[in-house]
Amino acid sequence: MATLTDIVDFLDKELNIAEIPDYSGAMNGLQIENGGEVNRVAAAVDASLPVFEKAVADKVDLLVVHHGMFWQGAQKITGSTYRKLKLAMDAGMALYSSHIPLDVHPAWGNNRLLANELGMTKAEPFFDWKGIQLGLRQQTDLDLDSLVASVTQAVGGRVHVCNGGSSQAGMVGIITGGAGSEVAAMAEEGINTFITGEGPHWSYPLAEELGINLIYAGHYATETFGVKALTAVLRGEFDVSSTFIDHPTGL
Structure with missing residues (x-):
């Protein structure tokens, strides 16, 4: 106990x-x-x-x-x-x-665990928000179609893609959850392909105009990783049993 x-x-x-x-x-x-x-x-x-x-x-x-x-x-x-x-x-x-403490955790965070699932094991923190780095980014040699396939597998469902930029993924940025309104900031940060959960309607045409790719992988789906990791850690640290309660929103 x-x-x-x-x-x-x-x-x-x-x-x-x-x-x-x-x-x-x-x-x-x-x-x-x-x-x-x-x-x-x-x-x-x-x-x-x-x-x-x-x-x-x-x-x-x-x-x-x-x-x-x-x-x-x-x-x-x-x-x-x-x-x-x-x-x-x-x-x-x-x-x-x-919430954000789990998003940005270097080992158990939603950003880190999604990046690992995509093979982005050298992703580094970026995008200053209130004095912390809110996301992860890494230069890749992936083509966009391959990256989309990897994201689809990682979240276990369909993703929504705006092919606003190159057919190469290039510099990939990840901020899980609802960071779609940061599309312009991502372009300023040099991101070629931005992966997040969801965002407003206007983010799609803006991504096209800015020339970056945008992958919406689901707010819920991109934020299952961290809480699952926490219960695994607690199971090891405190010898408790654990389970994951899956109640997707589809968003």
């Missing part, structure tokens, strides 16, 4: 949540506590009601997510918010969330 305090202290330190900036609604760290014991951990991308229901049914003591409960800021404890809190508290299930 592991204690919740030990696991939270470990995650807070390893993810460096006190130092890494984020959106105010992320509220990285422990969001719901339990009675203090953890035997079973689950990973999920979103702290949604269906995920809570699946976790409680699976007798999970600690749910680790990428997107936590409080993206909209202060909320009334009604509707789905009440139902999630009641489910968790009645079942003794804690909730831990890590």
